[in-house]
Amino acid sequence: MPTINPVRFKFMQAIITFMMMMLQVVCAEEEIMCIEREREALLQFKAALVDDYGMLSSWTTSDCCQWQGIRCTNLTGHVLMLDLHSLGLSGEIHQSLMELQQLNYLNLSFNYFLGRGIPEFLGSLTNLRYLDLSFSHFGGKIPTQFGSLSHLKYLNLALNSLEASIPRQLGNLSQLQHLDLRGNLFEGKLPSQIGNLSRLQHLDLSGNRFEGNIPSEIGNLSQLLHLDLRYSSFEGSIPSQLGNLSNLQKVYLGGSFYDDDGALKIDDGGHWLSNLISLTHLSFDSISNLNTSHSFLQMIAKLPKLRELSLSNFSLSDHFILPLRPSKFNFSSSLSVLDLSINSFTSSMILQWLSNVTSNLVELDLSHNLLEGSTSSMILQWLPSKPFWPCNEFS
Numbered sequence: 001m002p003t004i005n006p007v008r009f010k011f012m013q014a015i016i017t018f019m020m021m022m023l024q025v026v027c028a029e030e031e032i033m034c035i036e037r038e039r040e041a042l043l044q045f046k047a048a049l050v051d052d053y054g055m056l057s058s059w060t061t062s063d064c065c066q067w068q069g070i071r072c073t074n075l076t077g078h079v080l081m082l083d084l085h086s087l088g089l090s091g092e093i094h095q096s097l098m099e100l101q102q103l104n105y106l107n108l109s110f111n112y113f114l115g116r117g118i119p120e121f122l123g124s125l126t127n128l129r130y131l132d133l134s135f136s137h138f139g140g141k142i143p144t145q146f147g148s149l150s151h152l153k154y155l156n157l158a159l160n161s162l163e164a165s166i167p168r169q170l171g172n173l174s175q176l177q178h179l180d181l182r183g184n185l186f187e188g189k190l191p192s193q194i195g196n197l198s199r200l201q202h203l204d205l206s207g208n209r210f211e212g213n214i215p216s217e218i219g220n221l222s223q224l225l226h227l228d229l230r231y232s233s234f235e236g237s238i239p240s241q242l243g244n245l246s247n248l249q250k251v252y253l254g255g256s257f258y259d260d261d262g263a264l265k266i267d268d269g270g271h272w273l274s275n276l277i278s279l280t281h282l283s284f285d286s287i288s289n290l291n292t293s294h295s296f297l298q299m300i301a302k303l304p305k306l307r308e309l310s311l312s313n314f315s316l317s318d319h320f321i322l323p324l325r326p327s328k329f330n331f332s333s334s335l336s337v338l339d340l341s342i343n344s345f346t347s348s349m350i351l352q353w354l355s356n357v358t359s360n361l362v363e364l365d366l367s368h369n370l371l372e373g374s375t376s377s378m379i380l381q382w383l384p385s386k387p388f389w390p391c392n393e394f395s
Contacts, residue, residue, distance in 0.1 A: 243272025
């Protein structure tokens with residue numbers, strides 16, 4: 001078998017390397033144009049919109065990859081991103097978007113679709129990872145077809161006029177990490193399938209009018225970091241299964257827009273709360289029996305990372321709080337913001353009690369209580385140069 005001359009081998013190796021480098025340069029310099037059928041689809045989409053401010057004036061050239069709000073892949077020219085948020089657009093979302101089958105990012109938020117329903121065909125864009133239709137005046141229902149968006153990680157439909165119930169098909173979105181449905185008109189019971197979203201980290205359902213209890217299946221969302229269910233008309237007991245969510249950092253529960261809404265309450269003394277060792281923000285509003293449970297307050301005080309605490313509108317009073325011995329009721333030194341507004345405190349002794357159980361408080365809200373006498377000057381002495389909301393009724 002003939003041997004290879006080492007010098008000849010190195011020369012051939014250098015030639016091959018040089019040719020590969022030149023090929024890469026040529027490929028890099030070659031301009032990847034958008035695909036013609038996708039360009040035509042985008043033009044149909046534009047024709048159905050009302051663009052009063054000319055924000056899509058760049059949508060005339062031959063290469064749609066250079067248009068406002070469009071991003072394409074450098075390899076094939078397929079459209080990957082359509083980001084038209086805050087452009088003042090109105091009109092209709094044309095079904096030609098179905099042609100963009102490689103689309104993984106769609107943002108039409110902060111526009112004016114004025115009560116139009118969210119198109120069902122968006123559920124056919126199965127490569128979507130990110131979908132934001134928030135604050136765009138959509139009405140109607142969430143399309144059940146959204147349950148087919150199996151790659152979706154981010155879904156924001158907040159601040160629209162969506163109604164009816166949340167479809168159980170959303171429980172199919174196994175990759176979902178962020179779900180924001182706040183500020184709509186949703187009714188009915190929250191589907192138990194919400195507990196199937198095992199990768200969910202952010203859940204905001206605040207500002208709706210649901211019926212019934214908070215589903216215990218929310219306790220299955222072990223990756224959850226942020227939970228906001230305020231002002232959503234839930235009633236009954238807060239499920240103890242929330243204690244399974246040891247990664248939770250922010251929790252907001254309670255509150256009501258309507259006088260006839262049922263109220264949330266706490267069972268078992270709130271012992272589930274002691275498991276939430278990662279909590280930094282905790283807000284309870286109008287929990288019906290908080291003012292009967294000292295153990296629940298003690299559980300809150302033991303949370304090691306708590307920075308902001310709101311216990312508003314509970315009818316908390318002096319005779320309930322002041323008998324608690326500060327030696328057995330010290331908040332974590334991390335607590336810096338405390339909201340005790342809309343309660344029934346009357347005595348300035350509450351300030352002395354707070355000074356004994358908190359060490360690093362920076363902001364204190366006692367607005368809309370019934371504090372007596374020279375309480376305001378005492379607060380200023382206790383918290384010099386620190387914010388305070390002095391909206392109390394002083395006698």
